[in-house]
Amino acid sequence: MKVPVGARKNLLCPMPVVMVGANVNGKANYTTVAYVGIISRNFVSVAMAKPHYSNAGIKENGTFSVNIPSEDQVKETDYCGIVSGNQVDKSKVFTTFYGRLKTAPMIEECPVNLECKLTQTIDTGRGETFIGEIEEAYVNADCMNNDMVDYDKVKPILFVTEEATYWKLGPRFADAWKVGEELKRT
Amino acid sequence: MKVPVGARKNLLCPMPVVMVGANVNGKANYTTVAYVGIISRNFVSVAMAKPHYSNAGIKENGTFSVNIPSEDQVKETDYCGIVSGNQVDKSKVFTTFYGRLKTAPMIEECPVNLECKLTQTIDTGRGETFIGEIEEAYVNADCMNNDMVDYDKVKPILFVTEEATYWKLGPRFADAWKVGEELKRT
Numbered sequence: 001m002k003v004p005v006g007a008r009k010n011l012l013c014p015m016p017v018v019m020v021g022a023n024v025n026g027k028a029n030y031t032t033v034a035y036v037g038i039i040s041r042n043f044v045s046v047a048m049a050k051p052h053y054s055n056a057g058i059k060e061n062g063t064f065s066v067n068i069p070s071e072d073q074v075k076e077t078d079y080c081g082i083v084s085g086n087q088v089d090k091s092k093v094f095t096t097f098y099g100r101l102k103t104a105p106m107i108e109e110c111p112v113n114l115e116c117k118l119t120q121t122i123d124t125g126r127g128e129t130f131i132g133e134i135e136e137a138y139v140n141a142d143c144m145n146n147d148m149v150d151y152d153k154v155k156p157i158l159f160v161t162e163e164a165t166y167w168k169l170g171p172r173f174a175d176a177w178k179v180g181e182e183l184k185r186t
Numbered sequence: 187m188k189v190p191v192g193a194r195k196n197l198l199c200p201m202p203v204v205m206v207g208a209n210v211n212g213k214a215n216y217t218t219v220a221y222v223g224i225i226s227r228n229f230v231s232v233a234m235a236k237p238h239y240s241n242a243g244i245k246e247n248g249t250f251s252v253n254i255p256s257e258d259q260v261k262e263t264d265y266c267g268i269v270s271g272n273q274v275d276k277s278k279v280f281t282t283f284y285g286r287l288k289t290a291p292m293i294e295e296c297p298v299n300l301e302c303k304l305t306q307t308i309d310t311g312r313g314e315t316f317i318g319e320i321e322e323a324y325v326n327a328d329c330m331n332n333d334m335v336d337y338d339k340v341k342p343i344l345f346v347t348e349e350a351t352y353w354k355l356g357p358r359f360a361d362a363w364k365v366g367e368e369l370k371r372t
Contacts, residue, residue: 001326001327002283002294002299002324002325002326002327003324003325003326003327003330004285004322004323004324005323005324005325005333005335006322006323007228007319007320007321007322007323008227008228008320009323009335010224010226010227010228010230010320011254011298011300011323011325011335012202012204012222012223012224012230012252012254012300013202013337013342014202014337014342014344014355015201015202015224016198016199016200016201018198034224035223035224035225035226036198036223036224037198037221037222037223037224037225037231038196038198038201038220038221038222038223038233038347039221039223039231039233039308039310039315040196040221040233040310040311040312040313040315041194041196042193042194042196043310044196044198045223045225045231047224047225047226066198068197068198071359074359074360074365074366075365075366075368075369076366076369077366078360078362078363078364078365078366078367079366079367079369079370080366081362081363081366082363082366082367082370083370093369097188099190108188112197113188114197114198120308122225122306122317124225124226124229125226126226127226129225129226131308133193134193134194134196135193136190136192136193137190137191137192137193137195137197138188138189138190138191139188139189139191139197140187140188140189141187141188141189144189147191148348148349149191149195149197149348151199151200151346151348151353156199156200158200158344158355158356159362160337160358161224162334162335162337163334164361164362164363165358165360165361165362166358166359166360166361166362166365167337167355167356167357167358167359168356168357168359169200169344169353169355169356170344170353170354170355170356171353171354172346172351172352172353173257173260173352173353173354174260174264174351174352175350175351175352176264176267176345176350176351176352177264177267177268177350178264179260179261179264179352180260180261180262180263180264180265180266180267180268181264181265181268182261183261183262183265183279184265184268184269
């Protein structure tokens with residue numbers, strides 16, 4: 001039996017938790033976000049409420065980063081979601097590095113970093129969704145296996161909006177574009 | 187040590203695998219997609235390559251659905267990603283139901299369904315990203331717990347683009363907006 005639960009529950013879950021990095025007044029700031037998306041192979045989206053301290057920096061510099069934390073960093077990740085750059089200097093929580101774009105601060109401690117150029121801003125009323133073209137992706141060497149990123153080693157944090165909880169990634173259990181092949185023969 | 191791995195690896199993973207439902211020539215079609223996103227509390231995005239059979243139907247009707255399958259449906263889900271509605275009648279793979287919008291087919295067997303109105307189409311070259319406003323969300327009664335969706339029961343399928351594998355959701359391990367509180371006191 002289907003239960004209608006209303007339009008304002010975004011049940012597209014779980015989503016990977018990331019920290020969005022931006023320079024604000026020349027200093028790195030990191031904001032925790034789970035309203036993210038893949039727009040195409042080299043474009044991502046991050047949705048942020050307008051009062052966030054980082055939004056102005058993203059628009060000023062036209063750059064931002066997407067940093068994927070590991071489950072070991074859950075406290076720092078959550079902390080960056082509950083305190084604002086307006087009150088707290090979050091540049092000290094992590095070690096920052098910069099890439100080619102020079103103004104998109106990235107988190108050394110996060111196993112995966114996407115350095116992005118802002119290409120479009122969608123106004124969603126209370127929030128803004130920033131669409132970014134990935135300029136370069138960086139991965140911790142110890143999370144690589146034969147030139148591929150191993151998410152067993154990344155240990156990303158997943159977010160379920162509905163109950164505001166963080167979840168671990170479970171095990172691989174099937175190959176895409178393969179496991180459904182047998183239904184072609186039936 | 188950080189390894190630059192190039193811009194065209196979309197490492198924003200894992201993403202929930204969904205099947206996008208659309209009526210094409212008056213018949214339901216389902217396409218498997220993992221390039222999805224949350225734009226705001228009641229807006230989602232789904233990115234689909236232009237040759238997909240469903241794209242014309244989404245634009246013609248201005249509606250689509252997002253169906254979240256359970257791990258038990260991995261074969262059918264993968265199958266809907268490897269065969270095209272051009273060749274195969276995918277309306278027979280699942281039981282279809284319709285909601286208020288009348289033209290957005292949804293999958294009875296999938297534990298979570300989002301019925302969406304198309305509000306914007308972003309042209310990304312080879313693909314199109316459809317942004318939809320959620321009109322109504324439907325959940326299987328046996329996946330609810332005290333009016334909340336229990337993702338332990340939904341058992342969503344997660345996709346890692348990098349290696350094209352399906353993964354299970356692991357266990358909850360922390361509460362959001364809580365676990366980082368202790369860092370405020372240090």
